[in-house]
Amino acid sequence: MAAASAVLQSEWTKIRTVASTTWTLAAAFLVTVAMSAGICALMAGSMEDQSQAERATFDPTLVSFSGMVLGQLAMVAFGVLVVSTEYSSGMIRTSLAAVPQRATFLFSKIAVAGLLALVVGLATSFLAFWLGQALLGEHGTSLGEEHVLRAVVGAGLYMALMAVFSMGVAAMLRSSVLSLVILMLFFFLLSGVLTLVPYAKDVAKYFPDQAGSKIMQVLPDAMNSDPAPYGPWGGLGIMVLWVVAVLLGGYAVLKTRDA
Numbered sequence: 001m002a003a004a005s006a007v008l009q010s011e012w013t014k015i016r017t018v019a020s021t022t023w024t025l026a027a028a029f030l031v032t033v034a035m036s037a038g039i040c041a042l043m044a045g046s047m048e049d050q051s052q053a054e055r056a057t058f059d060p061t062l063v064s065f066s067g068m069v070l071g072q073l074a075m076v077a078f079g080v081l082v083v084s085t086e087y088s089s090g091m092i093r094t095s096l097a098a099v100p101q102r103a104t105f106l107f108s109k110i111a112v113a114g115l116l117a118l119v120v121g122l123a124t125s126f127l128a129f130w131l132g133q134a135l136l137g138e139h140g141t142s143l144g145e146e147h148v149l150r151a152v153v154g155a156g157l158y159m160a161l162m163a164v165f166s167m168g169v170a171a172m173l174r175s176s177v178l179s180l181v182i183l184m185l186f187f188f189l190l191s192g193v194l195t196l197v198p199y200a201k202d203v204a205k206y207f208p209d210q211a212g213s214k215i216m217q218v219l220p221d222a223m224n225s226d227p228a229p230y231g232p233w234g235g236l237g238i239m240v241l242w243v244v245a246v247l248l249g250g251y252a253v254l255k256t257r258d259a
Contacts, residue, residue, distance in 0.1 A: 064132025171250025
């Protein structure tokens with residue numbers, strides 16, 4: 001029986017020695033911070049042109065996470081590659097021969113990659129916030145304001161959960177291309193389109209990205225967003241349930257199918 005510490009060390013070695021996983025994490029960090037800073041700079045220059053209603057729902061904390069739209073794309077790619085690369089290279093057979101306990105193998109990989117995604121996510125959210133508030137100037141806020149720290153930490157948690165969700169999907173589908181196509185269509189097409197469709201948008205509010213992103217808002221109706229039937233932590237809880245569901249699905253596939 002493989003020792004848990006040895007399996008964790010092995011998974012850490014795999015992740016840090018594969019260039020694609022390193023680059024996707026770097027992209028998540030850089031794209032989110034750069035895009036967020038650009039949008040904050042634009043918002044700072046256009047505040048005088050906003051209506052009274054727009055100013056009333058202006059959420060400087062949420063604006064500083066504007067780049068998350070593209071940053072989460074890189075996090076999705078990271079999660080998929082962490083799991084599916086072994087299938088595409090054929091190394092999964094060697095890995096399972098070394099660690100026949102499939103639960104130990106899968107959840108050790110997810111634990112290491114998830115922790116790494118969390119560290120990068122938190123570093124991204126705090127830097128994006130500080131840089132964004134500096135660019136917003138007098139229109140910005142601070143960590144000491146009510147609910148702001150929760151939103152900043154929540155943004156990091158959101159990025160990490162997006163990566164772990166993608167790992168579960170990749171474990172079920174066992175294909176980089178198929179996993180990426182489905183996740184991109186789900187998060188960047190279906191989820192967005194349904195929010196524009198009457199009645200369907202009430203269902204879309206419970207999608208992992210829609211629910212989880214509420215944790216990043218300080219104002220409940222920030223930036224004229226639709227009200228949700230749950231609070232910030234409730235939304236994150238819904239996202240966690242999605243993550244647990246796909247991880248269990250990935251484990252079921254790994255346990256019942258040959259490598």
